[in-house]
Amino acid sequence: MEKKRPAVKGFSNKQYIGFIIFGLCLCLIPVLVKMGVLKTSFLNIIGGSIIYTIAALGLNILLGYAGSSSLGTAGFMGLGAYISAYMSADLGLPWELSLIIATVIPTLIGILVGVLSLKMSGLYLGIATLCVAEIFRKTFSQFTQVTGGFAGKSASFPVLFGTIKLKQTGTFVLLIVFMVLAMMLTYNLVHGQLGRALHAIRSSETAAQAMGVSLRKYRLVAFALASGYGAMAGSLYVHFVRFVYPSTWNLLLSLNILAMIVIGGMRSIYGTFIGAIIVYAVPDLILKRIPVVGSYNGFAYVFSGVLVILVIMFSRGGIAGMISGLVSKRKARPAETAAAAGTDDSSGAGTE
Amino acid sequence: MENTNLILDEDEVLRVKDLSINFGGLKAVDNLSFSIKKNQVFGLIGPNGAGKTTCFNCITQFYRPTTGSVLFRTKNGNVEELVGQNVHDIIKKGLVRTFQNVELIPELSVMENVLLGAHVDFKSSLFAQALKLPKARKEEQEFRERTMDVLEFMGIADYANSLCSGLPYGVRKKVEMARTLLCDPKLIIFDEPAAGLNDVETDELTLHIRQIMEKYQCSIFLVEHDMGLVMNVCDRICAISFGKFLAEGTPAEIQKNKLVQEAYLGEEG
Numbered sequence: 001m002e003k004k005r006p007a008v009k010g011f012s013n014k015q016y017i018g019f020i021i022f023g024l025c026l027c028l029i030p031v032l033v034k035m036g037v038l039k040t041s042f043l044n045i046i047g048g049s050i051i052y053t054i055a056a057l058g059l060n061i062l063l064g065y066a067g068s069s070s071l072g073t074a075g076f077m078g079l080g081a082y083i084s085a086y087m088s089a090d091l092g093l094p095w096e097l098s099l100i101i102a103t104v105i106p107t108l109i110g111i112l113v114g115v116l117s118l119k120m121s122g123l124y125l126g127i128a129t130l131c132v133a134e135i136f137r138k139t140f141s142q143f144t145q146v147t148g149g150f151a152g153k154s155a156s157f158p159v160l161f162g163t164i165k166l167k168q169t170g171t172f173v174l175l176i177v178f179m180v181l182a183m184m185l186t187y188n189l190v191h192g193q194l195g196r197a198l199h200a201i202r203s204s205e206t207a208a209q210a211m212g213v214s215l216r217k218y219r220l221v222a223f224a225l226a227s228g229y230g231a232m233a234g235s236l237y238v239h240f241v242r243f244v245y246p247s248t249w250n251l252l253l254s255l256n257i258l259a260m261i262v263i264g265g266m267r268s269i270y271g272t273f274i275g276a277i278i279v280y281a282v283p284d285l286i287l288k289r290i291p292v293v294g295s296y297n298g299f300a301y302v303f304s305g306v307l308v309i310l311v312i313m314f315s316r317g318g319i320a321g322m323i324s325g326l327v328s329k330r331k332a333r334p335a336e337t338a339a340a341a342g343t344d345d346s347s348g349a350g351t352e
Numbered sequence: 353m354e355n356t357n358l359i360l361d362e363d364e365v366l367r368v369k370d371l372s373i374n375f376g377g378l379k380a381v382d383n384l385s386f387s388i389k390k391n392q393v394f395g396l397i398g399p400n401g402a403g404k405t406t407c408f409n410c411i412t413q414f415y416r417p418t419t420g421s422v423l424f425r426t427k428n429g430n431v432e433e434l435v436g437q438n439v440h441d442i443i444k445k446g447l448v449r450t451f452q453n454v455e456l457i458p459e460l461s462v463m464e465n466v467l468l469g470a471h472v473d474f475k476s477s478l479f480a481q482a483l484k485l486p487k488a489r490k491e492e493q494e495f496r497e498r499t500m501d502v503l504e505f506m507g508i509a510d511y512a513n514s515l516c517s518g519l520p521y522g523v524r525k526k527v528e529m530a531r532t533l534l535c536d537p538k539l540i541i542f543d544e545p546a547a548g549l550n551d552v553e554t555d556e557l558t559l560h561i562r563q564i565m566e567k568y569q570c571s572i573f574l575v576e577h578d579m580g581l582v583m584n585v586c587d588r589i590c591a592i593s594f595g596k597f598l599a600e601g602t603p604a605e606i607q608k609n610k611l612v613q614e615a616y617l618g619e620e621g
Binding site for chain 2: 005185192197199200203204207208211214215221
């Protein structure tokens with residue numbers, strides 16, 4: 001009877017430190033660019049990857065946790081970008097305020113779109129959300145007074161607190177800060193009551209309901225989060241790239257963001273970043289430099305398409321799942337006896 | 353207007369009255385009535401396809417019964433009509449269930465799976481959770497401690513941090529039972545708790561069911577095919593066949609009942 005009670009693991013700040021160190025490492029990139037080790041274009045490409053990581057984190061909550069599919073991510077990013085550009089450039093609102101408005105309005109619209117997910121799922125939901133995104137895209141090109149139509153719309157680098165004018169490097173660091181914050185927020189959300197409820201909905205709707213999880217409420221919350229993350233990413237995009245066209249926010253972008261979380265790893269925070277790098281940065285940084293094939297424009301899509309197929313065939317957890325699998329194998333070998341009791345550390349490390 | 357109907361006897365927890373449900377032309381449950389008392393283990397038996405699980409689903413509102421009423425004495429002592437309520441509100445009243453084919457989340461640890469049972473008891477807002485405010489942290493920690501108590505009680509504390517996907521079937525069944533204990537239940541519904549268990553595990557289960565009832569001061573309502581378990585563990589049994597009431601009584605009475613014997617073994621030639 002004198003058996004020792006296993007320690008109850010609570011919430012730890014260890015993950016926070018990890019995210020911050022990760023962010024600090026990324027901050028080295030501008031330094032290396034300044035020193036001339038990396039090209040300036042590197043900043044643009046990695047900055048883009050960071051923006052897509054934020055949007056993909058939102059989609060990961062929706063698809064990876066709640067199990068609802070959406071092909072409307074690009075539409076919400078565009079919405080965020082246009083609202084932010086309009087607020088700051090045309091209305092002259094401070095950058096902070098336009099970021100908040102550009103996140104909140106699409107989030108509310110996202111909740112309305114989420115109502116669709118109460119009635120349908122899978123492929124049909126994908127098509128419905130795609131239609132919504134296409135409506136947005138059409139609006140961007142036709143509603144010229146606000147969006148500038150096909151000519152596009154420009155915005156400037158953020159001005160913090162009305163005084164600190166950022167340049168490209170400063171905005172890049174700002175992107176990193178936002179991504180790290182988004183990672184922390186995501187980590188907190190998916191490791192608490194909300195995360196469990198979303199897991200339950202994906203795994204078994206009946207069991208979720210029996211445990212008191214309202215399908216309606218949590219599906220809408222998941223949609224709101226995905227739209228909010230997407231719109232925030234869009235708002236950051238327009239202040240980093242300083243230009244926005246309607247044609248950017250098409251199905252291809254939504255599919256790319258989907259590919260990021262499939263390749264990087266469902267339900268993995270670092271995996272989402274890895275996926276964004278592979279889908280967005282690798283084609284630009286590496287593939288285009290390969291002789292002969294690199295000059296073909298569609299080669300990047302072949303690359304990410306083949307990767308998606310390989311990941312689905314061989315490693316459902318994506319690259320993050322593969323890495324954490326290797327780590328746990330290493331850990332398990334010296335301590336095989338403890339395999340039954342303490343596998344959480346190894347499996348939890350990479351797949352959050 | 354409703355008060356006249358919302359009356360349960362002092363010691364009653366659940367009263368099912370004239371419950372019927374039709375699927376097209378088929379009457380899966382036909383005019384069924386029974387009642388469960390406080391601190392009672394109540395069994396529902398019947399041949400395959402008798403409508404036992406359908407009856408559970410009607411009580412927990414996964415199905416809307418065609419007619420009839422289900423009165424329940426909730427956690428705070430009020431009597432409520434369950435028919436017409438939201439499925440996800442049922443657990444708040446103190447009525448919780450398990451499933452025939454264990455429904456756990458394979459990607460989560462045992463601890464997290466059981467924590468889902470406390471879902472409705474979490475008070476902190478989404479905002480507080482997202483920022484992990486001290487309040488939310490404390491709450492999560494408290495529930496984790498309580499979960500560990502439950503896991504210890506069920507004898508599966510060693511598995512707390514293991515993922516559910518790799519666990520033996522017997523352990524997963526216990527995890528699912530543990531999940532029902534976190535919400536301060538007044539009535540727990542077990543759908544075939546012994547299905548797929550070996551003899552040793554079934555004996556252990558018999559013990560567990562009585563222990564749960566005593567420790568948590570709740571009633572237990574179970575469907576089971578293992579007659580040995582049913583006869584050992586139940587205080588009262590209701591037998592049904594083709595959705596219709598056959599008999600109700602103590603295990604000994606049910607065993608002797610002619611109608612029940614016929615339903616199980618067929619009529620004597």
